[in-house]
Amino acid sequence: MASELTRLLPHSVRVYRQLRQEIYEFILMPGDRFTEVDIASRLGCSRTPVREALLTLQNDDLIRRCFRNGWxxxxxxxxxxxxxxxxxxxxxxDTVARLCSSDSAKTDRSVLARLRALWIIPPEQQEQAGEKIATMDEQFHIALTEAAGNRELTAILSNITDRIRIMRRLDFEYDTRIAQTYAEHAELLEAIENREQERAVGLMREHIEDAHTGACAITLRRLQKVRARNLP
Known part of the structure; x- marks a missing residue:
């Protein structure tokens, strides 16, 4: 059924998903170059859907145009x-500090109830698909910053989120990362709800540093494996 649905997708969406997956799995390596003709020939489609897919991947900051030719x-x-x-x-x-200490009209603490309903749930109800939970994780952090009421910081964080997306997706390659994310989000929401500012700040800092370290480690390991496989 899955392959049948894939064939029914618009060609550009199918090409986009295929290439994005190849980038995340380091089948297409950082620095690899190719042309629209290369991709069209390999995936058995015309250049038009390939071009549309490549432009979308460029917007995702996963690929870029080469100066002279190709991508x-x-x-x-x-x-x-x-x-x-x-x-x-x-x-x-700054976001969690504001949520813990501020009663400003700009602060929307009702967001916390919505986030608690999504993240403080029994294990059997927790989302297990890595790509979906990665998107939910992005939305969680954006929602907190929106709730704190600073639109400029929210815009900056949204931009950063776009630029580090590949690293965050890799972070969820770890088998334990999904359950850990649910537990850490729940603990953080509890600290914010109780206005425990010092604890909330420490939890947020540790949560992000942990994710960064994990994503870097799996990226380096994958790159090393690919390099070793390609050695003569």
């Missing part, structure tokens, strides 16, 4: 990711 999988710059995660920590620590 390139964006290289992984760990220094850039480190800076982005550090900036993310500054924003999200």
């Amino acid at each position: 390139e999988v964006c290289p992984i710059d760990f220094d850039v990711y480190e800076d982005l995660y550090a900036t993310r920590i500054l924003i999200e620590v």
